[in-house]
Amino acid sequence: MKVFILGGDGFCGWPTALHLSKFGHDVVIIDNLSRRRIDLELDVESLTPICSIYDRINAWFEVTGHVIRFVELDIAHNFDELTSILREEKPDSIVHFAEQRAAPYSMKNSRTKNYTIFNNICGTHNVLNAVVEVQQDIHLVHLGTMGVYGYGHKEPVPIPEGYLDVQIRTSDDRQITDSIVYPPNPGSVYHMTKTMDAQMFQYYAKNDNLRITDLHQGIVWGTQTQDTSLDERLVNRFDYDGDYGTVLNRFLMQAAVGLPLTVHGTGGQTRAFIHITDTCKCIEYALMNPPSSGARPTILNQMAEARTLSDLAKDIQLITGCEIDYLPNPRNEAEENDLVVRNDQLRSFGWKPTLMEDSLFLEVTEITQRYRNRADYSKIQCVSYWTKHTQEQQTINQ
Numbered sequence: 406m407k408v409f410i411l412g413g414d415g416f417c418g419w420p421t422a423l424h425l426s427k428f429g430h431d432v433v434i435i436d437n438l439s440r441r442r443i444d445l446e447l448d449v450e451s452l453t454p455i456c457s458i459y460d461r462i463n464a465w466f467e468v469t470g471h472v473i474r475f476v477e478l479d480i481a482h483n484f485d486e487l488t489s490i491l492r493e494e495k496p497d498s499i500v501h502f503a504e505q506r507a508a509p510y511s512m513k514n515s516r517t518k519n520y521t522i523f524n525n526i527c528g529t530h531n532v533l534n535a536v537v538e539v540q541q542d543i544h545l546v547h548l549g550t551m552g553v554y555g556y557g558h559k560e561p562v563p564i565p566e567g568y569l570d571v572q573i574r575t576s577d578d579r580q581i582t583d584s585i586v587y588p589p590n591p592g593s594v595y596h597m598t599k600t601m602d603a604q605m606f607q608y609y610a611k612n613d614n615l616r617i618t619d620l621h622q623g624i625v626w627g628t629q630t631q632d633t634s635l636d637e638r639l640v641n642r643f644d645y646d647g648d649y650g651t652v653l654n655r656f657l658m659q660a661a662v663g664l665p666l667t668v669h670g671t672g673g674q675t676r677a678f679i680h681i682t683d684t685c686k687c688i689e690y691a692l693m694n695p696p697s698s699g700a701r702p703t704i705l706n707q708m709a710e711a712r713t714l715s716d717l718a719k720d721i722q723l724i725t726g727c728e729i730d731y732l733p734n735p736r737n738e739a740e741e742n743d744l745v746v747r748n749d750q751l752r753s754f755g756w757k758p759t760l761m762e763d764s765l766f767l768e769v770t771e772i773t774q775r776y777r778n779r780a781d782y783s784k785i786q787c788v789s790y791w792t793k794h795t796q797e798q799q800t801i802n803q
């Protein structure tokens with residue numbers, strides 16, 4: 406299969422590109438390298454020393470003999486180039502990771518809100534529009550997020566895979582059932598772009614019979630996969646800063662360098678998690694099981710397990726003896742929520758989720774120990790606030 410990996414230089418995209426290349430797929434990475442530029446803007450670096458994309462793909466060829474090609478392209482701004490490359494290459498599938506993915510960065514200020522909206526919405530729309538334009542039957546696999554469902558439930562209400570069966574009373578007083586898209590309830594401008602992407606998928610599947618799979622993924626943790634571990638030059642990125650670092654990797658890094666874990670609020674927030682190796686496997690399953698033309702988008706919940714942040718912090722404390730700080734929450738989110746998620750479809754394809762274990766925590770701990778001298782501790786605190794009011798309150802209290 407020829408696969409375009411949009412955003413293939415990023416945290417999820419790079420190991421996925423290697424995983425698919427290893428199995429003999431013809432992989433073309435398309436990326437505008439904006440993530441590397443945002444690191445410069447924020448004056449942070451991946452904890453792991455990542456090579457340039459050119460050195461990465463040369464190293465992959467040297468080590469495995471597999472060729473990955475790279476095209477530098479901004480999909481949000483360059484519709485014509487995107488269309489040309491689709492015409493020339495005729496990929497079977499596109500995996501779309503190429504979005505601004507940090508909720509705190511999206512809430513930082515009015516410029517980053519605008520950037521996130523433009524980059525993500527125009528990027529996704531350009532991809533859909535280009536596939537229609539070239540009239541090719543390309544399967545689009547998009548990385549969406551569990552956060553589109555919101556985290557409002559206090560009760561354990563199972564979240565279905567994208568669609569909700571509802572009963573509606575007709576005007577002539579009959580009861581009928583229907584299946585609707587699960588009502589979106591985003592918790593940040595970033596998450597809002599994913600709910601808007603989902604709307605575009607519904608439209609293009611209906612109007613143009615595009616074949617689309619939207620993977621509603623939980624928080625990805627871990628760093629390395631079998632493939633990225635083959636050579637130092639293939640190492641995956643590891644974000645730990647207050648904007649791009651995600652919670653479990655941050656906790657593991659903080660414990661490894663002897664800092665207290667930074668739990669926001671009570672830690673009663675329940676979130677969905679998945680290990681990076683499973684991200685790659687699930688994308689492979691999604692590529693192998695496309696929806697048929699004319700079908701509504703397939704929505705898969707790509708998560709392995711749900712945990713509260715305080716439980717996670719306590720587990721890590723048990724293993725490492727670290728301290729836990731319960732900090733004022735910079736976000737506007739429910740203090741506590743329940744989360745029960747159906748992931749039957751991915752399981753039916755044969756996926757056996759990797760669950761959190763001490764041994765897996767060790768992998769992250771080893772990475773953070775090895776590169777601890779590269780850490781800039783001044784970048785750990787989360788300083789992007791969801792509302793001006795929260796920012797003012799927390800500044801007064803400091």
Ligand code: NAD
Nearest residue numbers: 412414415416417437438439440479480503506548622625
């Ligand atoms: P990342 O920021 O590490 O990678 C995204 C890549 O896309 C970067 O290399 C960036 O340069 C590129 N990119 C961004 N905008 C682009 C554009 N306009 N044109 C071309 N390239 C562009 O993010 P990630 O963690 O790898 O996440 C990938 C996708 O998975 C995102 O869409 C994210 O929403 C989704 N996701 C991530 C997580 C997670 O925990 N990391 C969880 C759920 C879903």
Ligand code: USQ
Nearest residue numbers: 506507508550551552622623624651652655667668669674
């Ligand atoms: N949190 C802490 N302490 C920290 C950092 C975060 O308690 O030091 C809390 C946050 O307040 C939040 C939770 O941890 O309640 C998750 O935060 P996060 O930054 O790990 O994850 P999130 O902002 O939701 O975003 C990440 C990815 C995003 C993806 C999403 C999947 O950056 O791309 O879409 O996870 S999900 O959360 O399932 O929507």
